[in-house]
Amino acid sequence: MTGVRLHPFTLLTIAAVLPALAWILPAPDGAAATLVVALVLTLTPGAKLTPGASPGNASLWSFPGWRPGLVRLRTAVVTAAPFWLFLLLLHDVPTTIAIGLRVTTMVATFVWLVAALDPARLVEAMVAAGWSASVAYLLAATFSAVPVLKARAQRIVEAQRCRGLSPRGGIPARLRALRALALPLVLSALHEVDERALALETRGLVPGIRRTPLAPPPDPAAERAARWALLLVCLVALVRRFIVQPFS
């Protein structure tokens, strides 16, 4: 997928089908397979090798293009880790593995989607497909909110550090740091929502508008076919799982 820009609908289809398959296919094999695909996907967006270089002749970390992918992979794993802990507390090992693989697939797929999906292209694609611009914006804003909030949280942490609050140390210190992060993050986000709503209103983003698509992303027939094929695979797996050959 390196260097390839898939249509936003294709990205959304992959992001919907992978977790669906993780839950439909029998665990642990099926769920493990979808997880492998999801984890590989987290490495792909922007993972471009420097011309002439390859991972075989130098350390992986020496290729700046791989770093974002590795960071995404780490984010997915770290985000999913607490779920494994809770599952282990609540279930036996086989069930923990079965559900944990599925949950990790969902997390990894979402992490990949947030990185791979350009909200502006999604809006353009949805508008070109006849969707309402405000509905398209609402959906796209959901994805763009993650990196925006992440950047803001980073700024707040840095500001709190300048004021002597360390986010490191024992659990009490970390909880204090979390409180000092969460409150300004939530309050500033709520304040910004108000102003952004006014700004979007004055810039014409109102219900019922017919927005002009500026640069609708190309949607080749092959991609459209691939999307339908993915949905068909999902449907077939569902039928097989619950009707033809129910698993235990």
Next chain:
Amino acid sequence: MKSLTLDRASFWYAATQSPALRAVSLDVAQGEVVALVGALGAGASTLLLVAADLAPRVIGGRLEGSMTRRDRSGIVLPTPWTQISGMAFTVWDEVAFGPANLGWPTHEIARQVNRALERLELLPLASRDPATLSGGELQRVIIAAILAMDPGLVLFDEPAAELDAAGAAMLWQLIRVLAREGKAVLLATSAVDALPDVADRVVWLEDGAVRAVGTPDLLADGAACDAGLGTSIATVWRAGGLPAPYPLTVAHAVRGRP
């Protein structure tokens, strides 16, 4: 021809007892620049929200009296980073966001966007990611984004707050150009030193009500100086114990005329 008319407009924010605007009557004609001045909380920003038809329609609250607009309006709010669409990865696309929402044909969008970028001296930044711009650059992008929608009534809330001296000077000149083109401009600013060259009329708001309306000479008035709304030279003149009338601008002081 009047672009905006407020007739005894009073406005209450939601869940508040006292009005933020009290029986404000005001006209802004096409080709006219009207400046709103006043202390913090005087009601200038609220008046702009009412004029933009955002209050109470979007933010809630209650409006008594009437607000009538002849033209479509565009409002520039004071914090540029909350006004970017978040849907554009270049300055050009950010400026085109509004015109595209109006459903204009692409050639008209391109024409208006390029014109607005040129006016705000943003063409060299057209391919930059808005997230990488400074506050002043981003403010110019937002102003360009509003102007690209070709509003007949342009509302500015502290438009120079993020701009450096050169950027502010460019903006004040641009506002005069907009007025010459027939646009109505309503401007809330604390940069009173610029107003003698920019505004045709000054409206002094106090506690949500209009205290005085007049030419920019109002800003050399003793009462305005006492309220912290006098121009710098008038305030210095008064603080130095020199006799009234006070000069409005440095040029006036140099020429020895108030």
